Amino acid sequence: MEGQRISVNRAPCAMCTTKNKVCRRNCKSALYFPAEKQREYESAHELFGTPTIMRMMRSADDEEEMSMLASSILMEGEAWTKDPVKGAFGIIQKLKWKIAMRKIYLDELHEKIKAVRKETKLGL
Ligand SMILES: [Zn+2]
Structure with missing residues (x-):
């Protein structure tokens, strides 16, 4: 069976x-x-x-x-x-642009942190 x-x-x-x-x-x-x-x-x-x-x-x-x-x-x-013109390359371009924008934002944050640390050291 x-x-x-x-x-x-x-x-x-x-x-x-x-x-x-x-x-x-x-x-x-x-x-x-x-x-x-x-x-x-x-x-x-x-x-x-x-x-x-x-x-x-x-x-x-x-x-x-x-x-x-x-x-x-x-x-x-x-x-x-x-995207029949750029295909996957278009996606990569968009991601590179997003990374560049995030890097600019991150750099601004680093500058702000540096400024706050400087103020703190000076006792302001
Ligand atoms: Zn099949």
Whole structure:
């Protein structure tokens, strides 16, 4: 007698859905491109194309690299969808600008602290 199996039904992964193929239970793509990431995957598919995404995924050495690579692919797709001119570079530019603004603010705070310390030493 066969033991009772718990069947976990999941939606087809984003890659199989895009390729219009059956997503098998042991589909490796489902780990990295689950159904919940369909929108992001479609953006990446438009940018790279599924054959290129598959080739890129084969270049990863282990599970950790594959996971990071899949996240990177999905983020690139999103970046180019949101900003078709600058893509991920636009995000980096914005982050650099935010860092520069925070550095200016931090420098101002350091100057204020220095001034307060100077006043305290002088007993003012
Ligand atoms: Zn699949």
